[in-house]
Amino acid sequence: MTVETQQSDFDRELEILRSEFVHMSLTRPHFVVIFGSWVSCHHGAAYGPPNDIDVLIVTEARCTGLDASFHVLVEHAESCEDRISQSGKWIPVNFTVRTLREWMDPEDPLLGDVRSWSHIVLGNKPGEDLVFVNPRPRANRH
Incomplete structure (x- = not known):
């Protein structure tokens, strides 16, 4: 697979x-x-090759497996998997939800890991994303 193909994927x-x-x-x-x-x-x-795609959703309120909004997130993750698999590649999409207050917590170990990895804050459309590149993340603590 060429670099151009990888980038277009x-x-x-x-x-x-x-x-x-x-x-x-x-x-x-x-x-x-x-x-x-x-x-x-x-x-x-x-x-x-990555084993999965990790998505962090920062919302106003926490949602759990009992909330309707959680089930909507599951549907969106499954839809991503289905749409990506149409190109012949299946990769799981995992999501985590944090509140804005939790996002600001410097003690949250997951968020410390997120900030240590390269990550992308999605904008509303292409060209509005914020990309943070860290080629040497710290060891994953999970």
Whole structure:
């Protein structure tokens, strides 16, 4: 696979993630962060193919498996997986939800890991994303 093909796959998959998560009406995210090995391997880190796509959704209120908004997030993640698999590649999409207050907590170990990896804060459309590149993330603590 050429670098151009990898980049076009990355861009296509990023657009799928944006279309599914950024404009959700039920959860109304403050912002959506894509992180982990999927982002890092497309920004110069020397990894093999990523095993999954990690999505952090920062919302006003926490949602759990009992909330309707949680089930909507599951549907969006599954839709991403289905749409990405149409290109012949299946990769799971995992999401985590944090409140804005939790996002600001410097003691949250997951958020410390998110900030140590390369990550993308999705904008409303292409060209509005904030990309943070860290080719050497600290060891994953999970």
